[in-house]
Amino acid sequence: MAISESDPVILVLLGPPGAGKGTQARLxxxxxxxxxxxxxxxxxxxxxxxxxxxxxxxEIQKAGLxxxxxxxARLLRERADDSDCRGGYILDGFPRTIGQAELLETLHGxxxxxxxxxxxxxxxxVLLRRLTGRRTCPVCGTIYNVYTNPPHVPDVCDLExxxxxxxxxxxxxxxxxRISEYEHExxxxxxxxxxxGRLVTVDxxxxxxxxxxxxxxxxxxxx
Ligand code: AMP
Numbered sequence: 001m002a003i004s005e006s007d008p009v010i011l012v013l014l015g016p017p018g019a020g021k022g023t024q025a026r027l028x029x030x031x032x033x034x035x036x037x038x039x040x041x042x043x044x045x046x047x048x049x050x051x052x053x054x055x056x057x058x059e060i061q062k063a064g065l066x067x068x069x070x071x072x073a074r075l076l077r078e079r080a081d082d083s084d085c086r087g088g089y090i091l092d093g094f095p096r097t098i099g100q101a102e103l104l105e106t107l108h109g110x111x112x113x114x115x116x117x118x119x120x121x122x123x124x125x126v127l128l129r130r131l132t133g134r135r136t137c138p139v140c141g142t143i144y145n146v147y148t149n150p151p152h153v154p155d156v157c158d159l160e161x162x163x164x165x166x167x168x169x170x171x172x173x174x175x176x177x178r179i180s181e182y183e184h185e186x187x188x189x190x191x192x193x194x195x196x197g198r199l200v201t202v203d204x205x206x207x208x209x210x211x212x213x214x215x216x217x218x219x220x221x222x223x
Contacts, residue, residue, distance in 0.1 A: 008088035009034070009113055009223060010104070012095065014189055015120030017178040018130035019204045020211065023143070024120060025092035027212045028219075035084045039093040042075055043067060044167075062168045064177030066185060069099040076100075080107060091115075096186045101193075116222050117193035118215060120204035124179065131175040135164035198222065 011028060013021040022038060029036035040061075047058040053071075060067050076094055079085065095101040104115055122130075133145040137157035144151050144164060151157060155164050169178060193199040200218045202211055 005087045007113060008086065008108070010088050010108075010115040011090045011219070012104070012115050012117040012193070013090065013092045013120065014117055014186065014193070015204060016122065016124075016127055016182040016186075017175065018127040018134075019120040019122045020130075020208060021092045021120060023208045024118070024212060024215065025090050027208065028090050028216070031216060032088075032090070034087060035082075035089045037076075037079055037085070037089045037091050037094070039072065039075065039091070039096075041093075042079060046075075058168075062174060064169050064174035064181065066096055066181055069097055069103070072096075072100055073103050076103070077107070095189060096182075098188060098192060101189050114196070114198060115193075116219065117189070117199045118219065119190050119193075119199055119201045120211070121201060122204040126205055127179060128172070128175055131170050131178075132172050134170050135166055137162050138165050 009032075011032075011034070013025050013028075015021050025036045025038065028034070043057050043061060046054050047061055048054065057067060072094065080089065091104075095104055129147055130145060133147040135144045135146060135151075135155065136142070137144075137160050139160040139162045140157065142157060142159060144157075146154075151164065156162070157164055169175070190199065190201075200215060200222065202215045202218075204211055206214075
């Protein structure tokens with residue numbers, strides 16, 4: 001495996017909300033020993049604070065809109081500077097605009113290996129069901145779906161017994177806005193990475209393990 005601190009690798013997970021980026025990012029993180037950096041998660045932590053930025057992010061997330069590129073650039077720089085990112089990292093939810101993708105190209109200097117991207121493709125009809133049905137255990141992070149993978153007792157984690165939570169932006173209204181933001185702002189990034197010969201595309205309408213088994217060897221060939 002070619003990944004080391006002297007030759008760090010940045011992997012980017014692309015795909016609409018509900019495509020399973022978080023799940024594949026976790027699997028890649030374990031396999032490659034690189035940290036999983038979710039900008040949605042970083043923002044949710046900020047949104048939970050009673051600060052001007054916290055209030056602003058809370059409203060933007062709840063509506064399903066995007067946080068501005070300048071704020072995202074600052075947050076990514078801060079996280080990428082952490083020592084655990086020295087050997088590289090796996091980005092889930094960033095970049096989401098061409099501006100963010102351009103920033104990432106130059107973030108670590110021209111002599112570094114450029115980022116590689118994975119696009120997870122899922123039919124639009126499947127996405128809404130995945131998002132509106134999603135419930136998460138606040139203790140262990142296990143993700144359920146009330147339609148396709150419900151817990152034994154409704155709204156209770158099978159493993160922890162904790163009450164499951166629902167993201168404020170997994171309502172039907174916010175999910176529709178998020179999908180449309182993806183189509184307008186983020187989908188052009190597929191061409192951005194494809195034209196640079198740095199994109200692996202996988203069918204995301206399968207079980208996570210099957211997607212991962214397809215993805216991992218193809219990604220390694222690009223490393
Ligand atoms: P996620 O958890 O990746 O689905 O992100 C949840 C929400 O956080 C998004 O709908 C946006 O409001 C915000 N967000 C996360 N990452 C970004 C980003 N790279 N740029 C702008 N907004 C973001």
